[in-house]
Amino acid sequence: MTSIREKGYHHWEGQFLEKQRTFWPITRTGLKLAFGRKHFKLFYTFSFIPAVVYAVIIYISERLEDFKSISQGAEKIFQINPNFFKSYLTLDILYFAILLLMSIGGAGLLADDFRHKAVQLYFARPLTKADYLLGKAGVVIFFVGTLTLIPAVLLYLLKLLFAGSFGFFLAYPGLILSIIACSLFLILFFTAFVLLASSLSNNRNYVISIIFGLYFFSEILRGIISVIFRSPLSALFSITANLKQVAAGFFQVKPPYDYPWYLSFLLVSLFCLLSYLVIKHKVRGVEVIK
């Protein structure tokens, strides 16, 4: 029988965890806070609509005879090949949904900590800068992953399931790797993009402006440069164009713009690297005590 303890301070008699995944509580708390934000669950649910539509297309593609009336003249849509999966991972609406979700649930990841001076609380614990950043990145990785990697892999498995044979797998043996590689690339980019924006201001509203500002500004810039120079390389100035170009490289299909896909790959990789350096600089773990 446990003794009745008087109210007051008592020493903790437990043991600290020896092997601790320190980033995990940060990610879990970030996810909890994101889901607690107004309308977030609604937007998150709506973000799966493209995946559902693609699942329906896969289903119809396997039952073309049953759906003759709706598939007439649109056979190309119902061709399931690497291009199909690439098109899912390069949907403009998917990117927009990711940015919308991240503006609600991810804008404050670093900005709120800066604004409320919480960084010092983290670093007064046995945490490294890498633990902290990984914990924060985990939130973005979760949301982007559940909208890209997981649906894309599930669509692939759905296709195999509906096909009822290994014909599709044998026709495109490297497709699953392309899906995983392209999804991971998107996760990496959006994680760097959202955390960079979140580190640039203490105010989450400004962060949201930065996220959408950069996204749309890059499109406008591409349009202007394209008009002036009439060069396909103008796509290098656009976020979506670069992601689509890289995705084409991963799926080994014809790139949408007439230049090598690896140029976009290098550019986006450089952006991720620079973002990491900026974020690392902004999170100055040592400046915790005045």
Add this chain to the structure above:
Amino acid sequence: MNVELKNIHFSYGRVKALNGITVDLKEGATGLLGPNGAGKTTLLKIMLGFLVPDEGEGQVLGYDLRTEQRYIRQRVGYMPEDECYIPGMDGVSFTAYMGELSGMPRQEAMKRAHEVLFYVGLGESRYRLIDTYSSGMRQRLKLAQALVHDPKLLFLDEPTSNLDPTGRQEILSLIGEIASSKNISVLLCSHLLDDIESICREMVIINKGEIAASGRIEDLKMINYQLYELKIKGELPVFSQQLIAAGCRLEETEDRLIKIYTPPDFDQMEIFRAAARNGVQVRQFVRSQSSLEDLFARTVGVD
């Protein structure tokens, strides 16, 4: 032994922040004092393991400053001066979260969070969002998060800022209890000398990156200088000039009471000799109890 630093040097580029700091903080409560830019912040950073000293060595709770920062932070509680919190969290989740980050298992961190929140007087408000807390409640919450993992040593940076007199008294009484009867040592950094005097037995004064004084507060008051209070009849200026030339510092209060702070080894008869030389009558002569303010002002050379 809680903190033992030997000959710690640290520079920010060309600016020398700490110059050969050697301190030995024992168990109990110790005050850390120093004017702005004295180096106490840097010293705290080094003790928490955020900065690696350029030279020197040291241990906190027996862990090496250079190689075992992780263990130091796991066993040290830190209450920052700033109002810092994570928006959108309630008090108990926040405190448990901080415990978990310290390495506590999740369930135990939550259980412990409830206990410490009751201890600091936030038991009834523990399910409220921190965003709705008053400044005083946030101050208590900071103390709770510093205590949640049951540290052996607490670094408290201005723990009574933003508090009303009652709240201040309550927090000081909590800290006093922690330091005196809970087997947790406290390093209290405050500009409110009354806070330090009411809680700490020992004190470290830093000035210009060096230890200006350290030891028991009572001893320091005695060793560093004597304070005499005088009432005189006669001309003060020449009398005071002679005493200043002898190394004393003089202050005259509104009711014409003259306070004389004398240097160590100063012969008090010198005051009477100076008075006699200048035809000044000494009508009252009291050796006064010096305050911590006096000690601090004198040690760091400010008025």
